[in-house]
Amino acid sequence: MGKEMLTGNGAAAWGVRLAEVDYIPAYPITPQTEIIETIAKWISDGSMDASFVTMDSEHSMITAAGAASATGARTFTTTSSQGLLYGFEMIYTVAGWRVPLVMVNVSRGLSSPITLGPDHNDILAVRDSGFLQIHCETCQEVLDSVLMAYRLAEDERVLLPVMVNMDGFYLSFTREAVEIPDMEKVRSFLPEYRPEHAFFRAAKPMAQGVAVLGGDFYSYFKYQMHLASQNALEVYKEVCDDFEKKFGRKYGTIDEYMLEDAEYVLVMINSFSTLGKAAVKRARENGIKVGLLRPRFLRPFPESEIKNALEGKKAVAVIDQNISVGKGGIIYSEMAGCLYNEVDKPLLLSFIGGLGGKNISQEEFEFIFEKMISASDTGIVEPPSLLYTESELEGMTKLKEIAGKE
């Protein structure tokens, strides 16, 4: 169909349209609304044959989505931030139902204070639910990931719901040239959903979400979810290979940028890694051997790929766009856990940046590169730090003066 200038939200909607989704329960929240408005318009003008319903809350929306998925309809829904948290209870429940629901989350910082700018505390809050998590850098990747997510979720070796994540504003509202795949090609990649495993029918009664009394049984089911999530790593390779054959675009569980000969590595997720890549490119021009590693999957966590990619590196700086209050960066902790048993592990530095959509400047990246180099020279890793410039602090101080607090 050729290329069109699409926002991240528009690209997500196109993914849903091309996947020929049957059912979309929806609830509006900024910055996600453009996705459901676009789908609603297509259904209204007849260009998409699906059933759309605006629910009374995200809690209800996720319930309806999971229930429809359990009934055998290919189902999509989307949310953001507080909405995701409002539906949190049902995120766990729906994952436990083992249904192949695909949901887009458009990341936005969490209250309080309330904000519209993005960071990843929303999506990372549901990290342990059983939903797989794919994190996107570009609008193209959003569209492609929605299609791949259905392939992955509906595979009988996986049967877990998937969240596709993008940054609010930076990606949701940024237009990029996006290749819209041909419908027939998409059908050959993602055939019509004909569930074999479990669905509600008159002739074949089924009980779903049944209580278990006792930890023996509970542990069994939870561990089955874990194994299915681990299976997804292998299945995803097949999905990526097939996707590349059909559409020519190559994806993996991680994205490596100038990594092969790098001595120092930035670890970032989502659209801010584009800033990181630009900083890496400039640093290379100055002779600093840096690269960037972007995990596309956070669940399942692609441990062996990450370990391989970081083998022999001197220092790794994780830039977390999230904060686990009282601990620090969440992905830093994940990386530390991943590398702990490695004999020749790189030094691991932690930075928190981009909270609530705060920019990360070129100077801040240079600061991080300096810290990595000095750590590897001295062997001393400084404590985790928040990226916050003098001028940003001045701006904040002015607001405090106005508020009468300074």
Added chain:
Amino acid sequence: MDTSTIISIKELPPEENMLPGTAACAGCGGLLTLRYCLKALGDKIIIVNAAGCFTLLTIYPFSPFRNSWLYTAMACAPAGAQGVRDALDILIKKGKLDPEENLKVVVLSGDGSAYDMALSSTSGAIYRNLDFYYICYDNEAYGNTGFQHSGASPFGSRTGTTPPGKEVPVGSQLQKKNLFDIWNSHKPPYIATVSPAYPVDLMNKFKKAEQFKGPKLFISHIPCPPGWGFDPSRSVRLAKLSVETGLWPLKESVHGEVEHTYVPKRFKPVEEYLKEQERFSHLFKPVRQEDALKSIQEMVDEYWKKHEFLP
């Protein structure tokens, strides 16, 4: 289903769609109600179960039902019903599902969910004119957690969180919410109150509801032996007393028009019902709480006066 009115308990369908051997308490009025409801609904249904006592009817790998069943959570069974209904409809519309495989969608919930936590999702489902049945088994408290106060707990009752004491001798100081009127304000096609002591009335209400597409509510006032404090053998007697004293009016609303389906010829005093239960015993001893007893009777009388069944 044949929608003609039945007149005798002998005409109830003999088929049992809920099988014995559940983990419910002996004498559970809710289980008795559900047994009758499932006789009326048949087995081509899916029950969307809100968290509550009846979550424990299905414990892996057992189920007492001949039909499908989906566990949701307390706040969202009507939303689960929406997802199932919409999915069946779109799959039939697209020709991916044989209409023979269609199911009636039934929400099953206790009063804690129906009166409190799920009000928002229930309101949404009625507003969207969802074609579903909603069965609420109302034992007037959070029964599954040991009997704490809910929006359905009546004035003067003892619950785990409204213990009568020196400062608050009456127990619960709040009046039971009127779920029937809350539903009725949404103007769904059909609402009914039912009782396990009146199975013929219950069956006829399901028969009548069958003709309406849209939300259909059945609230059953159900005795709870451990929560209310009485011998399980007296469960049906207490269900009957709540109707005969006028405390639980049997009625229905068709598109907002309310009619009573049974009016006792002579209303028994509410005390006859109250004194049989441990949860009201503090109203009688060590001292009679005359004001509280009077106000409960007055509340019942006012209701029936308003509907012109009492002078």
